[in-house]
Ligand SMILES: NC(=O)c1ccc[n+]([C@@H]2O[C@H](COP(=O)([O-])OP(=O)(O)OC[C@H]3O[C@@H](n4cnc5c(N)ncnc54)[C@H](OP(=O)(O)O)[C@@H]3O)[C@@H](O)[C@H]2O)c1
C-alpha cells in the first residue's frame with residue numbers, strides 16, 4: 001500500500017481462515033484514501049472464510065490496484081468488480097508474481113504434488129566423475145541458497161542413490177518458523193537404504209521421513225518401517241509408479257516437493273513429464289572422465305529438443321543458477 005511514493009503499510013495472509021493480505025495491509029496503513037494497493041494475487045470478491053477483499057478495498061477509498069496475477073480459481077473476477085467501481089486496475093502478469101502462486105494454481109488443476117527439480121552440475125553437464133562418489137560441485141553460498149529454497153516447499157525429495165552415496169541431512173533454514181513440520185522423502189525402488197543414514201535421524205521441526213516404495217517390494221522395506229514412514233505405492237508392482245506416488249503425497253497434504261536429485265530420479269521425473277519448475281546450478285568446473293555421471297539419466301528426446309521457459313538467472317557465489325518453468329515454449 002503506497003501513496004506519493006511512500007509505503008503506508010504492508011500485509012500478508014498468515015494462514016487459512018484468517019484475514020487476507022489486503023485486509024492486513026489496509027489495517028497497517030490506517031488511512032488508505034487515494035492510495036495504490038500492490039497485490040501479488042487478484043483480490044477476492046466472494047465470501048469465503050473471510051469477507052470479500054474487494055469490498056474492503058473499495059470502502060477504504062483506494063484509488064488504484066496493481067495486481068501480479070489473476071485468481072486462477074473459480075472465484076476470480078475481483079479485478080473486474082474493482083474497475084466497475086471506478087478503481088484503476090493494472091495486471092502485470094510478470095514472472096516473479098506468477099512464481100508466487102504457481103503451487104496454488106497447480107493444486108487447483110492437478111491431483112498430484114507439484115514438483116520443482118533442483119540440480120547442480122559442472123560446466124560440462126556432470127554431477128560426478130564416476131558413479132558412487134559424492135562430488136563437491138557447488139560453492140558454499142549456493143548450499144545456503146538451497147537451504148532457504150527448501151522453506152518454500154512442503155517437502156524435499158531425493159532418490160535412494162543419493163541417500164546411499166551423499167547421505168544428506170536435507171535440513172531447512174531456519175527450521176523453527178514453520179506452521180507445519182518439514183517433510184523429507186526418499187524414493188526407492190529395488191532396494192532399501194541403510195538405516196543409519198542422516199535423513200532418518202529424528203529432529204525437532206521435522207516429520208518422520210517418508211519412504212516411497214513399490215508395494216510389490218514390501219518385504220524389503222520392513223526393517224525401514226521402524227524408523228521411517230514407508231508409503232507403499234500401487235498393489236503388486238515391483239516398479240515404482242512415480243505419478244501415483246506424487247498423488248499419494250498430495251493426499252497426505254504435501255502439495256509441493258523440491259526434488260534434489262539424483263540424476264536417475266531426476267531423469268525419470270523429466271521423462272514422465274512430472275517436473276513443473278527447475279533450479280539449475282552451474283559451477284565453473286569440468287568433470288568429464290571415463291564413466292562420469294551426467295546430470296540427467298535416461299532422458300531420451302528422440303531427436304526432438306525441448307526448450308524450457310527461463311524466468312531468471314542469478315549469480316550465487318561462484319555459481320550461476322537458472323530458474324524457470326518446465327513447459328515447452
Ligand atoms: N549434483 C546434484 O545435483 C546431485 C544431486 C543428488 C545426487 N547427486 C549425485 O548423484 C549420484 C547418485 O546418483 P543416482 O542416480 O544413483 O541417485 P538417485 O537418482 O538419487 O537414486 C537412484 C535410485 O532411485 C530409485 N528410484 C526410485 N524410483 C525410481 C524410478 N521410477 N526409476 C528409477 N529409479 C528409481 C532407485 O532405487 P533402488 O536402488 O532402490 O532401485 C534408483 O537406484 C551421486 O554421485 C550423488 O553425489 C548429485
Ligand SMILES: [Zn+2]
Nearest residue numbers: 020043044053
Ligand atoms: Zn481476499
